[in-house]
Amino acid sequence: MNKRSKRYRALQGLYDASKSYSVSEVVALLKKTGNTKFDAGVELHLRLGIDPKKADQLVRGSVVLPHGTGKMKKIAVFCETADQKKAKDAGAELVGGDELISEIKKTGKCSFDIALATPEMMKKMGQIAKILGPKGLMPNPRNETVVKDISLGVKALAGGKIAFRNDDSGNIHQLVGRISFTEKQLEENLATFIEAIRSNRPATAKGTYLKTVSACTTMGPGIKVTA
Secondary structure, eight states: OOOOOOOHHHHHHHOOTTOOOHHHHHHHHHHHHOOHHHHHEEEEEEEEETTTGGGGOOOEEEOOTTTTSSOOOOEEEEEHHHHHHHHHTTTSSSESSSHHHHHHHOOOOOSEEEEEEEEHHHHHHGGGGHGGGGOOOOGGGTTTTBOOOHHHHHHHTTTTTTEEEEOTTTTEEEEEETTOOOOOHHHHHHHHHHHHHHHTTTTTSSSSEEEEEEEETTTTTTEBBBB
16 A cells, blocks of 8 residues: 655645535635645546446547646647648647558557547548557547537637546546636636536436546645535
């Protein structure tokens, strides 16, 4: 069993670990526990009442955080030549078509955080689905990463749009800001993301859907959020 540091134990003493707090109360506590020398990330961790082995109970989608995550994402765009300049002008760092697919197929490497593709390119993306899929990078209409208007798609991602999906254990982990954000900004981001998960409840999920929700800062303890 890993022993917690003196600092970590001291931070845990700032709140009641058995109690759940409102979003505003959690943010106020995060400001106290996020006392690192760097701009710590603020994360949400949700345990869902779903069966992740059933396809009809997967929870995935996208949402625009009002204030972004504070982390710049490297965006890759798979599109035909006619759309490539639009993608670059909108802010995509990696743009290509057949040649980009071939490179990834050959090397198995993906040097980007999120990928967009046009509908026309999706029929070719199957060649690298086994590479992108396990990394959560495969474009999918359900999380709005297959788009006709590449320019709008890239700008939306740059402006705070994030995609989410539950892991194999039925949990979702998401960066929702930085400790340098104002309390209001963090409150709005947390509330927006929790509501997005709540509204994506699968129709076939039984019992309690949001089992536990907790927030923490990088290297900080988790604080339960009243869901």
